[in-house]
Amino acid sequence: xxxxxxxxxxxxxxxxxxxxxxxxxxxxxxxxxxxxxxxxxxxxxxxxxxxxxxxxxxxxxxxxxxxxxxxxxxxxxxxxxxxxxxxxxxxxxxxxxxxxxxxxxxxxxxx
Amino acid sequence: xxxxxxxxxxxxxxxxxxxxxxxxxxxxxxxxxxxxxxxxxxxxxxxxxxxxxxxxxxxxxxxxxxxxxxxxxxxxxxxxxxxxxxxxxxxxxxxxxxxxxxxxxxxxxxxxxxxxxxxxx
Numbered sequence: 001x002x003x004x005x006x007x008x009x010x011x012x013x014x015x016x017x018x019x020x021x022x023x024x025x026x027x028x029x030x031x032x033x034x035x036x037x038x039x040x041x042x043x044x045x046x047x048x049x050x051x052x053x054x055x056x057x058x059x060x061x062x063x064x065x066x067x068x069x070x071x072x073x074x075x076x077x078x079x080x081x082x083x084x085x086x087x088x089x090x091x092x093x094x095x096x097x098x099x100x101x102x103x104x105x106x107x108x109x110x111x
Numbered sequence: 112x113x114x115x116x117x118x119x120x121x122x123x124x125x126x127x128x129x130x131x132x133x134x135x136x137x138x139x140x141x142x143x144x145x146x147x148x149x150x151x152x153x154x155x156x157x158x159x160x161x162x163x164x165x166x167x168x169x170x171x172x173x174x175x176x177x178x179x180x181x182x183x184x185x186x187x188x189x190x191x192x193x194x195x196x197x198x199x200x201x202x203x204x205x206x207x208x209x210x211x212x213x214x215x216x217x218x219x220x221x222x223x224x225x226x227x228x229x230x231x232x
Contacts, residue, residue, distance in 0.1 A: 040218040042156075049206055049222035050156065061220065093156055097216045100172065101146065103156040 002027045002096050006104035012111065019081040021107045023094035028074045031098065038098035041070055041079045044106075045090045053092075054079065086111065113137040115207055115223035122229045123197050130193040131226045133207030140164040140183065145190040146210040146219055147181060149203040159205075161215035162190060170215045197230045204228075 003026040013019040029038045037057035042050040052061045054070035057077055067082045081088055089111060094104040118132040133145060147159040160171035162181040169181050180193045190207055204225040211217025 038216060042219075044156075049208075049225050050219070051222070052218060052220050055218035055220075095156075095158075095218070097218060099216075100170070101158040101161075101215055103148075103158065106155045 001102055002029060002099050004094055004096055004102055004104035006092075006094060006107045008107060009105070010108040010110065013081075013084045013109065015086065015111060016083050019084050019088070019109055021079045021092050021094075021109070023072075023077045023079070023104050025075045025077075025096055027098075029096045029098035030074050037073050037077070038096055039070075039072070039077050040095045040097065041068075042093045042095065042103075043088075043090045044093065050093065081109075084109075084111070113209065113221045115209065115221055117205075117207060117223040117226045120227040120229070122231065125198060125230055125232055127197050127230075128193060128195040129197060129228050130191055131205050131207075131228070133190040133192075133223050135188045135190065135209070138209075140185055140188045141212070143212050144210040144215070144217070145181070145183065146208045146215065147192045147205065148208065148219075149205045150225075151200070151203040154203075157203075159192070161210055163212055163214075164190075165212040168213075194228075197228075199230050202228065202230045 005024050007022045039057040041054040044050040058070045069080050091106045114136045116134045144163045146161045162169045182191045207223040208219035209221040
Protein backbone atom coordinates (compact mmCIF):
# COMPACT_ATOMS: atom_id res chain seq x y z
CA UNK A 1 0.00 0.00 0.00
CA UNK A 2 1.06 3.58 -0.66
CA UNK A 3 1.07 5.29 2.72
CA UNK A 4 0.32 9.01 3.00
CA UNK A 5 1.93 11.13 5.71
CA UNK A 6 0.74 14.68 6.34
CA UNK A 7 2.58 17.45 8.13
CA UNK A 8 2.02 19.13 10.42
CA UNK A 9 -0.64 17.30 12.45
CA UNK A 10 -2.06 20.65 13.50
CA UNK A 11 -1.54 24.22 12.44
CA UNK A 12 -2.60 27.63 13.75
CA UNK A 13 -2.62 30.52 11.29
CA UNK A 14 -3.82 34.11 11.66
CA UNK A 15 -6.73 35.37 9.62
CA UNK A 16 -5.55 36.62 6.25
CA UNK A 17 -2.27 34.72 6.44
CA UNK A 18 -1.11 31.79 4.32
CA UNK A 19 -1.61 28.20 5.46
CA UNK A 20 0.45 25.36 4.01
CA UNK A 21 -0.20 21.66 4.53
CA UNK A 22 2.15 18.99 3.23
CA UNK A 23 1.48 15.43 2.15
CA UNK A 24 4.12 12.85 1.33
CA UNK A 25 3.46 9.46 -0.26
CA UNK A 26 5.63 6.39 0.32
CA UNK A 27 5.73 5.78 -3.45
CA UNK A 28 5.12 7.96 -6.48
CA UNK A 29 1.45 8.52 -7.36
CA UNK A 30 2.32 9.92 -10.79
CA UNK A 31 0.96 7.88 -13.67
CA UNK A 32 3.50 8.36 -16.43
CA UNK A 33 1.08 7.21 -19.12
CA UNK A 34 -1.27 10.17 -18.61
CA UNK A 35 1.04 12.45 -16.60
CA UNK A 36 -1.51 12.72 -13.78
CA UNK A 37 -0.85 12.63 -10.08
CA UNK A 38 -3.53 10.53 -8.36
CA UNK A 39 -3.83 12.79 -5.34
CA UNK A 40 -6.85 14.59 -3.86
CA UNK A 41 -7.42 16.97 -0.97
CA UNK A 42 -10.54 17.08 1.21
CA UNK A 43 -11.83 19.47 3.86
CA UNK A 44 -13.91 18.19 6.77
CA UNK A 45 -15.71 20.44 9.22
CA UNK A 46 -17.11 19.08 12.52
CA UNK A 47 -20.22 16.98 12.07
CA UNK A 48 -20.02 17.11 8.28
CA UNK A 49 -18.82 14.69 5.60
CA UNK A 50 -15.57 15.46 3.80
CA UNK A 51 -15.71 17.88 0.89
CA UNK A 52 -13.54 17.52 -2.21
CA UNK A 53 -11.29 20.53 -2.73
CA UNK A 54 -8.58 19.45 -5.18
CA UNK A 55 -8.09 16.43 -7.46
CA UNK A 56 -5.31 15.34 -9.83
CA UNK A 57 -3.10 17.17 -7.28
CA UNK A 58 -3.85 20.66 -8.61
CA UNK A 59 -7.33 20.82 -10.19
CA UNK A 60 -9.72 22.82 -8.05
CA UNK A 61 -13.21 21.37 -7.71
CA UNK A 62 -16.02 23.52 -9.04
CA UNK A 63 -17.20 26.05 -6.47
CA UNK A 64 -14.07 25.88 -4.32
CA UNK A 65 -12.67 29.36 -3.63
CA UNK A 66 -9.51 30.20 -5.54
CA UNK A 67 -7.61 30.84 -2.31
CA UNK A 68 -7.25 27.04 -2.20
CA UNK A 69 -4.54 25.59 -4.43
CA UNK A 70 -2.73 22.29 -4.76
CA UNK A 71 0.76 21.62 -6.03
CA UNK A 72 3.43 18.95 -6.20
CA UNK A 73 4.21 15.81 -8.14
CA UNK A 74 5.46 12.30 -7.58
CA UNK A 75 5.67 11.89 -3.82
CA UNK A 76 5.47 15.42 -2.39
CA UNK A 77 2.35 17.55 -2.42
CA UNK A 78 1.12 20.77 -0.84
CA UNK A 79 -2.26 22.32 -0.13
CA UNK A 80 -2.06 26.09 0.21
CA UNK A 81 -4.71 28.48 1.49
CA UNK A 82 -3.49 31.87 0.38
CA UNK A 83 -5.45 34.04 2.80
CA UNK A 84 -7.06 32.20 5.68
CA UNK A 85 -10.73 32.88 6.38
CA UNK A 86 -12.63 31.94 9.52
CA UNK A 87 -14.70 29.39 7.62
CA UNK A 88 -11.53 27.48 6.64
CA UNK A 89 -11.16 26.06 10.16
CA UNK A 90 -11.37 22.32 9.54
CA UNK A 91 -9.41 19.10 9.26
CA UNK A 92 -7.75 18.57 5.87
CA UNK A 93 -6.96 15.17 4.39
CA UNK A 94 -4.92 14.13 1.39
CA UNK A 95 -5.77 10.89 -0.38
CA UNK A 96 -3.94 8.89 -3.01
CA UNK A 97 -5.99 6.92 -5.50
CA UNK A 98 -3.12 5.57 -7.58
CA UNK A 99 -3.40 2.18 -5.90
CA UNK A 100 -5.67 0.97 -3.07
CA UNK A 101 -6.94 4.38 -1.90
CA UNK A 102 -5.55 5.62 1.39
CA UNK A 103 -6.01 8.85 3.29
CA UNK A 104 -3.41 10.78 5.19
CA UNK A 105 -3.91 11.08 8.95
CA UNK A 106 -5.33 14.61 8.66
CA UNK A 107 -4.16 18.10 9.57
CA UNK A 108 -6.21 20.22 11.95
CA UNK A 109 -6.24 23.89 10.93
CA UNK A 110 -7.12 26.52 13.53
CA UNK A 111 -7.11 30.28 13.75
CA UNK B 112 -28.17 18.08 -8.44
CA UNK B 113 -26.15 15.10 -7.27
CA UNK B 114 -27.24 13.74 -3.90
CA UNK B 115 -26.31 10.70 -1.85
CA UNK B 116 -28.71 9.97 1.00
CA UNK B 117 -27.76 7.32 3.53
CA UNK B 118 -29.88 5.25 5.90
CA UNK B 119 -30.22 6.09 9.56
CA UNK B 120 -28.14 5.31 12.62
CA UNK B 121 -27.82 1.72 13.82
CA UNK B 122 -26.99 0.09 17.14
CA UNK B 123 -25.73 -3.49 16.92
CA UNK B 124 -24.38 -6.10 19.29
CA UNK B 125 -20.94 -7.65 18.81
CA UNK B 126 -21.06 -10.46 16.28
CA UNK B 127 -24.07 -9.04 14.44
CA UNK B 128 -24.21 -7.60 10.91
CA UNK B 129 -25.18 -4.17 9.63
CA UNK B 130 -26.29 -3.09 6.17
CA UNK B 131 -26.07 0.60 5.28
CA UNK B 132 -27.79 2.00 2.19
CA UNK B 133 -26.88 4.98 0.01
CA UNK B 134 -29.48 6.26 -2.45
CA UNK B 135 -28.11 8.25 -5.36
CA UNK B 136 -29.92 10.86 -7.41
CA UNK B 137 -29.07 13.49 -10.01
CA UNK B 138 -26.80 11.37 -12.19
CA UNK B 139 -26.59 8.08 -14.07
CA UNK B 140 -25.51 5.29 -11.71
CA UNK B 141 -23.75 3.27 -14.40
CA UNK B 142 -21.39 6.16 -15.18
CA UNK B 143 -19.81 6.08 -11.73
CA UNK B 144 -18.96 3.87 -8.82
CA UNK B 145 -19.31 4.10 -5.06
CA UNK B 146 -16.60 4.11 -2.49
CA UNK B 147 -17.26 3.54 1.20
CA UNK B 148 -15.19 5.04 3.99
CA UNK B 149 -15.54 5.13 7.75
CA UNK B 150 -14.43 7.36 10.57
CA UNK B 151 -14.14 6.15 14.14
CA UNK B 152 -14.91 8.73 16.85
CA UNK B 153 -12.24 11.42 16.86
CA UNK B 154 -10.20 9.59 14.24
CA UNK B 155 -9.30 9.99 10.57
CA UNK B 156 -10.83 8.56 7.44
CA UNK B 157 -10.44 4.90 6.51
CA UNK B 158 -11.22 3.72 2.96
CA UNK B 159 -13.23 0.49 3.02
CA UNK B 160 -13.79 -0.41 -0.59
CA UNK B 161 -15.36 0.39 -3.94
CA UNK B 162 -18.04 -0.98 -6.23
CA UNK B 163 -18.59 -0.15 -9.88
CA UNK B 164 -22.01 1.17 -10.82
CA UNK B 165 -21.16 0.02 -14.34
CA UNK B 166 -20.49 -3.70 -13.89
CA UNK B 167 -20.61 -4.46 -10.14
CA UNK B 168 -16.87 -5.09 -9.85
CA UNK B 169 -15.54 -4.58 -6.33
CA UNK B 170 -12.27 -3.81 -4.59
CA UNK B 171 -12.17 -4.18 -0.81
CA UNK B 172 -9.61 -3.01 1.73
CA UNK B 173 -7.51 -5.99 2.69
CA UNK B 174 -8.24 -5.67 6.41
CA UNK B 175 -11.98 -6.02 5.75
CA UNK B 176 -11.82 -8.85 3.20
CA UNK B 177 -14.24 -11.60 4.19
CA UNK B 178 -16.34 -9.33 6.43
CA UNK B 179 -17.59 -6.70 3.98
CA UNK B 180 -19.83 -6.95 0.93
CA UNK B 181 -20.77 -4.04 -1.31
CA UNK B 182 -23.66 -4.24 -3.76
CA UNK B 183 -25.76 -1.97 -5.92
CA UNK B 184 -29.39 -2.05 -7.00
CA UNK B 185 -29.59 -0.22 -10.31
CA UNK B 186 -33.40 -0.28 -10.30
CA UNK B 187 -33.44 1.99 -7.22
CA UNK B 188 -30.05 3.71 -7.74
CA UNK B 189 -28.98 2.48 -4.32
CA UNK B 190 -25.68 1.15 -3.06
CA UNK B 191 -25.35 -1.07 -0.01
CA UNK B 192 -22.49 -1.89 2.33
CA UNK B 193 -22.85 -4.89 4.65
CA UNK B 194 -20.34 -5.49 7.43
CA UNK B 195 -20.49 -8.78 9.33
CA UNK B 196 -19.09 -10.10 12.62
CA UNK B 197 -19.16 -6.63 14.11
CA UNK B 198 -16.69 -5.69 16.84
CA UNK B 199 -16.55 -2.69 19.13
CA UNK B 200 -13.84 -1.12 16.99
CA UNK B 201 -16.25 -1.06 14.04
CA UNK B 202 -18.09 1.75 15.83
CA UNK B 203 -17.82 4.64 13.39
CA UNK B 204 -19.59 6.96 11.00
CA UNK B 205 -19.85 5.22 7.64
CA UNK B 206 -19.84 7.28 4.45
CA UNK B 207 -20.64 6.49 0.84
CA UNK B 208 -19.10 8.65 -1.86
CA UNK B 209 -19.30 8.83 -5.63
CA UNK B 210 -16.24 7.42 -7.32
CA UNK B 211 -15.01 6.20 -10.70
CA UNK B 212 -16.90 3.65 -12.81
CA UNK B 213 -14.16 1.19 -13.74
CA UNK B 214 -11.70 1.20 -10.86
CA UNK B 215 -11.19 2.53 -7.35
CA UNK B 216 -8.54 4.86 -8.78
CA UNK B 217 -10.65 7.98 -8.71
CA UNK B 218 -11.35 10.89 -6.43
CA UNK B 219 -14.52 11.12 -4.33
CA UNK B 220 -16.53 14.11 -5.47
CA UNK B 221 -19.87 13.73 -3.67
CA UNK B 222 -20.43 12.26 -0.22
CA UNK B 223 -23.41 11.00 1.72
CA UNK B 224 -24.27 12.56 5.05
CA UNK B 225 -22.88 9.61 7.01
CA UNK B 226 -24.44 6.81 9.07
CA UNK B 227 -23.40 6.24 12.68
CA UNK B 228 -23.03 2.55 13.50
CA UNK B 229 -22.54 1.80 17.19
CA UNK B 230 -21.44 -1.66 18.26
CA UNK B 231 -22.11 -2.28 21.91
CA UNK B 232 -23.25 -5.13 24.12
